[in-house]
Amino acid sequence: MTRQRRIVVEELRKVKSHPTADMIYEMVRKRLPNISLGTVYRNLELLSEQGIIQKITSGGTQRRFDGNPVKHSHIRCVSCGRVDDLQFETPDVLTQVNLDNGYELLGQNVEFYGKCPECRSDSNT
Amino acid sequence: MTRQRRIVVEELRKVKSHPTADMIYEMVRKRLPNISLGTVYRNLELLSEQGIIQKITSGGTQRRFDGNPVKHSHIRCVSCGRVDDLQFETPDVLTQVNLDNGYELLGQNVEFYGKCPECRSDSNT
DNA sequence: GTAATTGCAAAAATTTTGCCTCATA
DNA sequence: TATGAGGCAAAATTTTTGCAATTAC
Numbered sequence: 001m002t003r004q005r006r007i008v009v010e011e012l013r014k015v016k017s018h019p020t021a022d023m024i025y026e027m028v029r030k031r032l033p034n035i036s037l038g039t040v041y042r043n044l045e046l047l048s049e050q051g052i053i054q055k056i057t058s059g060g061t062q063r064r065f066d067g068n069p070v071k072h073s074h075i076r077c078v079s080c081g082r083v084d085d086l087q088f089e090t091p092d093v094l095t096q097v098n099l100d101n102g103y104e105l106l107g108q109n110v111e112f113y114g115k116c117p118e119c120r121s122d123s124n125t
Numbered sequence: 126m127t128r129q130r131r132i133v134v135e136e137l138r139k140v141k142s143h144p145t146a147d148m149i150y151e152m153v154r155k156r157l158p159n160i161s162l163g164t165v166y167r168n169l170e171l172l173s174e175q176g177i178i179q180k181i182t183s184g185g186t187q188r189r190f191d192g193n194p195v196k197h198s199h200i201r202c203v204s205c206g207r208v209d210d211l212q213f214e215t216p217d218v219l220t221q222v223n224l225d226n227g228y229e230l231l232g233q234n235v236e237f238y239g240k241c242p243e244c245r246s247d248s249n250t
Numbered sequence: 251g252t253a254a255t256t257g258c259a260a261a262a263a264t265t266t267t268g269c270c271t272c273a274t275a
Numbered sequence: 276t277a278t279g280a281g282g283c284a285a286a287a288t289t290t291t292t293g294c295a296a297t298t299a300c
Contacts (some may be wrong), residue, residue, distance in 0.1 A: 001298070002255060021290080036257045041290060043255095050248075057182045057236060061265070062289065075228055076182075084226060093216045096236060101209060102242035103200055110219060111182060111234045117227035127280060128272070146265080161282045168264060168280090186290070187264070 004025070004028075004035055005043045010066035015078055018074070018083040019061040056083065077113040079119035086112055127161055129153075133168045137178055137192035143199070143208040145187040181208065182236070200237040204244035211237055 009028040010017070019027070025040045045064055047053045052064045056074060060081045066074075073088040094108050115123075136152040137144070144152070150154055150165045172178045179191045181199060185204045191199075200212040219233050240248075 002258070004246055034257075036259095038258080039238075039256055040146070041279075042292095045291095055184070059180070059182045061181045061188070063186070075224070075226070075230075077228070078231060085230070086222075086224075086226070088222060091218045093218070096211065097211075097212075097213060099200070099239070101200070102211070103202070103213070104239075104240045104245055105200075105237060106203060108235055108237045111230075111236055112222070112234070113229060114184040114224070114228040114231045121225075129281070147263095159282075161284095163283075164281055169269095170266095246269075 004032060004039050005047070007065065008043045008051065009047060016042060016085065018056055018064040018066050022062075022063065025032070037065075039054055041079060042096065057109075058083075059113075060118055065082075071109060073112065075114055077116035077119055078113050079102045079115055079122075082116050084116070088112075129157060129164050130168045130172070132156055133165060134172060134177065134192065137190060139156040140192070143191050144179055145189055146193075147187075149190065151216075180196065182234075183208075184238075196232065196234060198235045198237060200239055202239055202241035202244055203238050204247075207241050207243075209241070 005035050005115050007028050008024060011031070012024060013029075021041055021044055022037065024044065025035070025037050029036055029042060044053070044055075048055045048065070048122070051069050054069055056066050058064045058081075059076055059078075064083055068085075073086040073090075074083050075086045076083045088110065090108065090110065094110070097105065097108070127202075130155055133149060134154070137149060140152075145160065145171055146166055149169065150160070150162050153160055153165060169178070169180075173180045173190070173224050176194050179194055179196075181189050181191050183189045184201055189208055194208075198211040198215075199208050200211045201208045213235065214234065215235065219235070222230065224235070
């Protein structure tokens with residue numbers, strides 16, 4: 001666990017948002033001005049493989065990361081792409097789905113989408 | 126509705142899989158050898174804005190598209206990234222979630238993940 | 251001391267765009 | 276025929292990688 005890796009995790013955990021790799025790069029750079037974007041990518045990849053953070057499925061073009069390793073639901077703004085956590089307990093109906101397609105079911109996640117407070121007020125102007 | 130756009134839709138509807146833009150490009154190219162990748166991208170974007178097809182949130186680095194404009198659930202293979210449709214009716218508990226975060230709720234989707242038949246047998250060898 | 255990691259820069263991969271020509275309605 | 280769309284190629288964006296130097300344990 002290098003300094004770079006530790007600080008990537010710390011910065012990611014500091015925010016409740018779900019930043020993209022280059023947002024994280026900018027955040028980390030305030031503390032480690034010499035860190036390179038490649039290192040940030042390499043660490044995000046490693047950390048998510050190890051289950052210390054998670055990659056979240058993204059609607060847009062860029063990946064987003066979540067400092068919370070525990071699966072939970074998100075809501076994504078359809079206007080600006082921002083992703084927030086959502087208090088939501090996965091109901092049993094989801095975990096007990098019966099697959100008939102040959103897949104081994106490993107998990108599930110509910111994705112909500114909507115319009116975030118900022119974008120709502122933008123469209124009111 | 127040009128020939129290119131029509132054939133993009135036709136090819137996308139032909140498959141039950143959820144191809145990436147360049148997979149669609151290759152499929153369409155068999156019928157229209159001169160089509161350009163840019164056109165495919167432009168049409169996929171337009172068609173999904175118009176609700177004729179949909180972009181689906183993807184775990185990986187590339188976007189995937191779905192020829193079926195009706196929202197439905199998917200299961201993604203954690204090994205190979207392949208995405209299949211899933212017969213699954215959204216339960217009421219999901220549509221009646223009470224948000225307290227200022228978002229306007231527009232919809233929701235359940236994402237399942239697992240290991241596809243091919244990848245299951247790969248790991249058995 | 252050894253193996254893993256970093257920084258840097260180049261490359262790869264994916265998506266978007268400008269511009270001029272051509273096709274569609 | 277006017278407008279929107281296509282083809283091509285360049286650019287922009289996002290992610291990955293090779294390599295020599297450095298760091299963690």
